[in-house]
Amino acid sequence: MRKAAVVDRLSEVFSALADPTRRAILARLAEGEATVNQIAEPFPISLQAISKHLKVLERAGLITRGRDAQWRPCRLDAAPLREVAVWVTEYRRFWEERYDELGEYLKRIQKEN
Amino acid sequence: MAENLTVTTPSDLEIKMVRVFDAPRALVFAAHSSCEHVKHWWGRGNPLDCEMDFRPGGGYRFVEHAPDGEWAFRGEYREIEEPERIVQTFEFEGMPGQICVETLELTEESGKTTVTSVTRFDTKEQRDGMIASGMSEGAGQSYDALASYLAKLN
Numbered sequence: 001m002r003k004a005a006v007v008d009r010l011s012e013v014f015s016a017l018a019d020p021t022r023r024a025i026l027a028r029l030a031e032g033e034a035t036v037n038q039i040a041e042p043f044p045i046s047l048q049a050i051s052k053h054l055k056v057l058e059r060a061g062l063i064t065r066g067r068d069a070q071w072r073p074c075r076l077d078a079a080p081l082r083e084v085a086v087w088v089t090e091y092r093r094f095w096e097e098r099y100d101e102l103g104e105y106l107k108r109i110q111k112e113n
Numbered sequence: 114m115a116e117n118l119t120v121t122t123p124s125d126l127e128i129k130m131v132r133v134f135d136a137p138r139a140l141v142f143a144a145h146s147s148c149e150h151v152k153h154w155w156g157r158g159n160p161l162d163c164e165m166d167f168r169p170g171g172g173y174r175f176v177e178h179a180p181d182g183e184w185a186f187r188g189e190y191r192e193i194e195e196p197e198r199i200v201q202t203f204e205f206e207g208m209p210g211q212i213c214v215e216t217l218e219l220t221e222e223s224g225k226t227t228v229t230s231v232t233r234f235d236t237k238e239q240r241d242g243m244i245a246s247g248m249s250e251g252a253g254q255s256y257d258a259l260a261s262y263l264a265k266l267n
Contacts, residue, residue: 105150
């Protein structure tokens with residue numbers, strides 16, 4: 001079922017987004033591509049730790065790495081984020097709509113009684 | 114007609130939703146306790162398949178037939194105290210294995226009933242994922258960087 005596959009990939013995107021350092025890296029890349037060193041500069045963590053975060057982001061499809069062997073600049077890939085944005089809106093609506101519906105239903109059955 | 118739903122994060126592993134209904138508690142509780150009632154609201158206006166064995170140890174499965182596909186949820190009732198408390202597990206079948214525990218508490222005041230639902234996750238990542246997935250907008254967690262980026266995209 002297509003829906004399930006989409007959701008499964010989304011959960012990978014979500015867990016990649018669940019970390020504040022990774023969100024900050026994405027925010028940095030939203031301004032333009034950057035090398036690992038440039039990305040690491042503002043963070044008080046090792047280059048190795050940054051590399052690990054980049055691997056997670058790459059696996060989730062949120063960034064792509066350039067071919068240049070020496071620099072391999074990182075670039076944000078917006079597609080999964082767009083998908084998340086659609087999903088976010090959808091999912092939030094779920095509970096609001098559900099409870100609105102319950103409110104209406106309760107009104108209706110009280111009138112009937 | 115969106116009435117007020119407040120969402121907060123009382124701890125690292127929890128999401129709390131509060132909503133007030135203009136109905137007595139016994140009725141709001143009843144609306145949660147049988148398919149006959151649940152079919153009228155849980156599907157958000159969409160047709161709903163409902164299987165329910167409303168007692169501790171019993172389970173439920175809801176399948177909502179929305180225009181954009183089928184959404185299936187399942188769980189098990191752990192505690193039931195009529196008319197004030199329901200503890201149940203909750204799993205979205207699209208994310209199998211991510212099982213959270215929901216505690217619903219109903220309180221009544223001047224004929225209005227407040228439903229407080231606390232959803233507890235196994236891990237902080239799971240909870241944050243769920244928050245990111247729209248159970249609340251940025252409650253206790255900043256997705257600002259992402260949000261401003263998404264705004265740029267649109």
